Amino acid sequence: MSQAATKIEPAKPLLSVNNIEVVYDEVIQVLRGVSLDVPEGEIVTLLGPNGAGKSTTLKAISGLLKTENGEVTRGDITFMGERIDSKNAEDVVRSGVFQVMEGRRIIEDMTSIENLKLGAYTRNDKQINQDIEMVFNYFPRLKERTGLAGYLSGGEQQMLAIGRALMARPKMICLDEPSMGLSPLLVKEVFEIIGKINKDQGITMLLVEQNANYAIRAADYGYIMESGKIVLDGTQEQLLNNEDVKEFYLGGGNEERKSFKNLKSYKRRKRWL
Amino acid sequence: MNFELLIQLLVNGLIVGLLYGVIAMCFVLVYKSTQIVNFAQGEFLLVGAWVCWAFLVYMELPFFVGFLLTLAFMAAFGVLLQMIVLRPMIGEPIISVIMITIGLSIFFQALMKWIFGVDPQSYPQVFDTQSVQIMGLNVEVAYLMSTAIALFIMAAFYFFFKHSKHGLAMRATAFDQQVAQSLGISVKHVFAMSWGIAATVSATAGVVIGLVNGVSDSLSIMGIKVFPAVILGGLDSIVGAIVGGITIGILENLAEFFDSQYFHVGNMYDIAPFYVLLIILWFKPYGLFGTQDIERI
Ligand SMILES: Nc1ncnc2c1ncn2[C@@H]1O[C@H](COP(=O)(O)OP(=O)(O)OP(=O)(O)O)[C@@H](O)[C@H]1O
Numbered sequence: 001m002s003q004a005a006t007k008i009e010p011a012k013p014l015l016s017v018n019n020i021e022v023v024y025d026e027v028i029q030v031l032r033g034v035s036l037d038v039p040e041g042e043i044v045t046l047l048g049p050n051g052a053g054k055s056t057t058l059k060a061i062s063g064l065l066k067t068e069n070g071e072v073t074r075g076d077i078t079f080m081g082e083r084i085d086s087k088n089a090e091d092v093v094r095s096g097v098f099q100v101m102e103g104r105r106i107i108e109d110m111t112s113i114e115n116l117k118l119g120a121y122t123r124n125d126k127q128i129n130q131d132i133e134m135v136f137n138y139f140p141r142l143k144e145r146t147g148l149a150g151y152l153s154g155g156e157q158q159m160l161a162i163g164r165a166l167m168a169r170p171k172m173i174c175l176d177e178p179s180m181g182l183s184p185l186l187v188k189e190v191f192e193i194i195g196k197i198n199k200d201q202g203i204t205m206l207l208v209e210q211n212a213n214y215a216i217r218a219a220d221y222g223y224i225m226e227s228g229k230i231v232l233d234g235t236q237e238q239l240l241n242n243e244d245v246k247e248f249y250l251g252g253g254n255e256e257r258k259s260f261k262n263l264k265s266y267k268r269r270k271r272w273l
Numbered sequence: 274m275n276f277e278l279l280i281q282l283l284v285n286g287l288i289v290g291l292l293y294g295v296i297a298m299c300f301v302l303v304y305k306s307t308q309i310v311n312f313a314q315g316e317f318l319l320v321g322a323w324v325c326w327a328f329l330v331y332m333e334l335p336f337f338v339g340f341l342l343t344l345a346f347m348a349a350f351g352v353l354l355q356m357i358v359l360r361p362m363i364g365e366p367i368i369s370v371i372m373i374t375i376g377l378s379i380f381f382q383a384l385m386k387w388i389f390g391v392d393p394q395s396y397p398q399v400f401d402t403q404s405v406q407i408m409g410l411n412v413e414v415a416y417l418m419s420t421a422i423a424l425f426i427m428a429a430f431y432f433f434f435k436h437s438k439h440g441l442a443m444r445a446t447a448f449d450q451q452v453a454q455s456l457g458i459s460v461k462h463v464f465a466m467s468w469g470i471a472a473t474v475s476a477t478a479g480v481v482i483g484l485v486n487g488v489s490d491s492l493s494i495m496g497i498k499v500f501p502a503v504i505l506g507g508l509d510s511i512v513g514a515i516v517g518g519i520t521i522g523i524l525e526n527l528a529e530f531f532d533s534q535y536f537h538v539g540n541m542y543d544i545a546p547f548y549v550l551l552i553i554l555w556f557k558p559y560g561l562f563g564t565q566d567i568e569r570i
C-alpha cells in the first residue's frame with residue numbers, strides 16, 4: 001500500500017493495522033490484507049460500499065470480532081506501540097480505543113444518563129458526573145430527554161452513542177457509520193460535533209462512512225476499501241481531487257451510493273483492482 | 274365468615290409472598306443476565322440452610338456470625354458453580370443447559386442427604402420471644418424478621434441495579450452482550466456475579482424459612498413453588514417477580530381459607546396457585562410484566 005508521500009509523518013502512528021486478514025466462522029474470509037495508519041490527533045476515514053469489510057476492520061481493532069466468531073488470521077494491529085489484535089474487547093477499551101458500533105446500539109431500556117454512566121464503566125475516578133455535563137454541553141438536547149433512551153430519535157441516539165464513547169475518556173474513537181439513517185441536517189450537525197470533539201479534546205478518530213462527501217471533508221486522511229482490500233488512500237485534498245473518487249463517491253451530491261452502484265463493476269475493476 | 278382467620282391468613286400470605294418474591298427475583302436475575310432457566314434455584318435455599326445449620330449446630334457459632342459466614346460461603350459457591358459447571362456450557366443448546374441445571378438440582382439434593390441425613394432438623398433457638406402482638410394480630414418474630422429481610426433485599430436490588438456500576442453493567446449485559454463488551458464490561462464476570470448474588474440471596478431466604486420450619490428437603494421445593502410467581506410476573510421482569518411472589522403467597526392462603534371454611538377438599542394450599550397461573554397464562558401468555566419475545570420452554 002502506498003503511503004502518502006506528500007505527508008510529513010510525525011514518528012509512529014497511534015494506531016497501525018498491518019496487513020490483516022480476517023476470517024469468520026473459520027471459513028469466510030472477509031479481509032484480505034488490510035493496512036492502515038491513524039496518526040495521533042487526526043481524523044481518518046475509511047470508506048467503501050456495503051459489505052466491503054469496514055465494520056469488520058473496526059471490530060478487528062476493538063476486539064469485538066471474537067463475539068461474532070471472527071478471527072484475525074494474519075497480520076497485526078498495534079495501538080501506541082502495543083499489540084492489541086489478540087486482546088479481548090474489554091482490554092482494548094481499557095487501553096484507550098472505544099468503538100461506537102454501527103446502528104448506535106444504545107441500551108434502550110435505560111435512561112440517557114444510565115447509558116452515559118456505562119460509558120464510564122472502565123473508569124474509577126470521581127469526575128464522572130462532570131463528564132456527563134461535558135457531554136450535555138456537546139449535545140444539549142440530550143439533557144432535556146430524561147426518559148428511556150429507546151424513545152429518543154435516531155439522531156439523538158447517535159448523539160448518545162457518541163457521548164457514551166466520550167465518557168470512557170478514550171484516546172481514540174472508532175465511529176461506524178454515524179450518519180446512517182439521519183436526515184441531511186442532522187448529518188451535518190453530527191459531523192460538526194465530531195470535528196469539534198476532535199479539536200477540543202484531541203481524541204483521534206477513525207471514521208467509517210458511506211457518506212463520502214461529509215466524511216472526506218471532515219477527515220485529514222482517507223482510505224477506500226472494496227471487497228476486503230484497500231484500493232485507494234490519500235489526504236483529504238488528494239481524495240477530493242481524485243477522478244475516481246469524484247465519480248463514484250462524490251458524484252451526485254448526496255446520491256453517491258446510487259451512482260456508485262450503477263458504475264461499479266466495469267470501471268472500478270479496471271482502474272483500482 | 275371468620276374475618277379474624279381471613280386477615281391472619283392474608284398477612285401470612287403477604288409475608289410468605291415477599292419471600293417468594295425474593296426467591297423469584299434470584300431466578301429472574303439468573304435468567305435475565307445469563308439466559309439460563311435455573312432448575313437448581315431451590316437447592317440454593319437448601320444448601321444455604323444446611324450450611325448455616327452446620328455453622329450453628331456443629332461449630333456452635335452465634336447466629337449472626339454463622340449467618341454471615343453462610344452468605345460468604347454461598348457467594349463463593351454460586352460464583353464457582355457458574356465458572357466450573359456453566360461457563361463451559363456457553364453457546365451450547367438451551368436444552369443442554371437446562372439438563373445441567375436439573376442435574377445440579379438432583380445432585381445437591383442427594384449430596385445434602387448424604388452429608389446431613391434424611392431427617393429434618395431445626396435451628397437452635399434464635400429469638401427469645403416467639404411472637405408479638407401487632408394491632409391485635411399474633412405475629413411470629415421470625416416472620417417479622419423474614420419481612421424485614423425480604424424488604425431489605427428488595428431495596429438493595431433496586432439500589433444495586435439503579436445506581437451501582439456493577440448493577441448497570443449487569444443490565445447492559447442482559448440487554449445486549451456485544452454492546453456490554455464494547456463498553457468494556459466483562460460478560461464472564463457478570464455471569465459469575467449473577468450466580469453469586471442469586472446463591473447468596475436465596476440462601477438468606479433458605480435460612481429464614483429454616484428458622485420457622487426447620488431444615489429439610491422441602492426447602493428445595495421452594496425452587497419449584499416460585500415458578501408460578503416467576504411465570505406470572507413474566508420470566509424476565511424483576512418487578513414482576515415481586516408482584517408474582519406476593520400474589521402467589523396470598524392466593525395460597527386464600528385457598529387455604531376457603532377450603533377450610535367451605536370446600537374441605539384438602540391440599541388446596543399447594544394447588545390453587547398453579548390453577549390461577551393456568552388461567553392467567555391463558556389471557557396473558559407472556560405474564561403480567563414480561564416482554565413478548567421470550568421463548569417458552
Ligand atoms: N458475523 C459475521 N459472520 C459471517 N460473515 C460476516 C459477519 N459479519 C460480516 N460478515 C460478512 O463480511 C462481509 C463484510 O461485512 P462488513 O459488515 O464488515 O461490511 P461493511 O463494509 O461494514 O458493510 P456495510 O456498509 O453494509 O456496513 C460481508 O460480506 C458480510 O456478509
Ligand SMILES: [Mg+2]
Nearest residue numbers: 054055056102
Ligand atoms: Mg458496516
